[in-house]
Amino acid sequence: MSQEDYSGFMVFAEQHDGVIHPVTFELLGKARELAEKKGSKVYAALLGYNVGSLSSELIYYGADRVYVVDSEKLKVFDVMHYKDAFLKVIEKAKPEAILMGATNTGRTLAPRISAALKTGLTADCTDLFIDEKGNFIQVRPAFSGNIFAHIGTKTKPAMATVRYRTFKAIEKDTSRKGEVEKVEYSGPDDTGYKVLEKIPREKVNISDAEVIVAVGKGLKKKEDLKIIEDLAKLLNATVGASRPLVDDDWISRDHQVGFSGNIVKPKIYIAIGISGSPQHTVGMKDSGIVISINKDPNAPIAEYSDYFIVGDLYEVVPKLIEEIKKKKGT
Ligand SMILES: Cc1cc2nc3c(=O)[nH]c(=O)nc-3n(C[C@H](O)[C@H](O)[C@H](O)COP(=O)(O)OP(=O)(O)OC[C@H]3O[C@@H](n4cnc5c(N)ncnc54)[C@H](O)[C@@H]3O)c2cc1C
Structure with missing residues (x-):
């Protein structure tokens, strides 16, 4: 043919x-x-x-x-x-x-x-x-x-x-x-493949999330993910991450945003301690509103941000949490 x-x-x-x-x-x-x-x-x-x-x-x-x-x-x-x-x-x-x-x-x-x-x-x-x-x-x-x-x-x-x-x-x-x-199909009875058990995994569908709080290498240690999770919880958001955190086993790949992770298009994307490498931004550049928190005013993520907060995440994020809690009356 x-x-x-x-x-x-x-x-x-x-x-x-x-x-x-x-x-x-x-x-x-x-x-x-x-x-x-x-x-x-x-x-x-x-x-x-x-x-x-x-x-x-x-x-x-x-x-x-x-x-x-x-x-x-x-x-x-x-x-x-x-x-x-x-x-x-x-x-x-x-x-x-x-x-x-x-x-x-x-x-x-x-x-x-x-x-x-x-x-x-x-x-x-x-x-x-x-x-x-x-x-x-x-x-x-x-x-x-x-x-x-x-x-x-x-x-x-x-x-x-x-x-x-x-x-x-x-x-x-x-x-x-x-x-x-x-179309008829009559394959062999046994292909050598057998499903023994279906184990449900943690359900993170970051691609469908409307609000994402993503964090990167600005975070000093795995335990500090807790403050990011707290912020995400308050905002009803899904936690996202840059690849180094996934490579270090701090968080599962389901949360990774970028070239070798997931493509996301949330209404709001909050990038905390993320520099904005091309491999990361390719996965989030079509987000609605992008808010970044970074110590470095020249971090490339600034180019993709609608709001850019220059500051230490360890100071800014707890303050944000406090303010949101006040607003929510919790
Ligand atoms: C083939 C290939 C595929 C890749 N795929 C992906 C991918 O899918 N997703 C991805 O994310 N990366 C991917 N990468 C990795 C990518 O190149 C970058 O290394 C990675 O995105 C950097 O992650 P980061 O921004 O968290 O870290 P860094 O580049 O180290 O940035 C950390 C940022 O945090 C800021 N910071 C530090 N401390 C603080 C603080 N206390 N408060 C506030 N800000 C602070 C710094 O100013 C800096 O901007 C890939 C690389 C390759 C080669």
């Missing part, structure tokens, strides 16, 4: 226990934009068990056709089954490009698909567009985020992963119509 025969943009519709991950809707929105530019279609690949009813949701958010693989073997995320089932869908649809969320699931599945198809995979894209020649271009930070590389993939389908909250979903339109196509 010639490379020209590949057309359309396919989104991997990630779902867990029948709930679609919202990155899927964001990817469908971007896929619509790309497909309209190329005059082609948007496909969604929906894999799971008893998931057929989710198809309409994917259509409302932009899919023209949903390929559904419904099998008990896909009840849990067994990457071997998911890989083989997804390959069947790709073989049927022959999309020009495949978009997947840069989630744990996407990051586990995407490289296996790209290896099986012997095609290129561009991870953690920050933008996707069609150039003037009609080529699908993937944009991602390179050299620790200091430049943005524009990457075209010679082989098809091209594959890209994109982090949650990078793109915006289009408005849900319940009048949209689309097709649903079932």
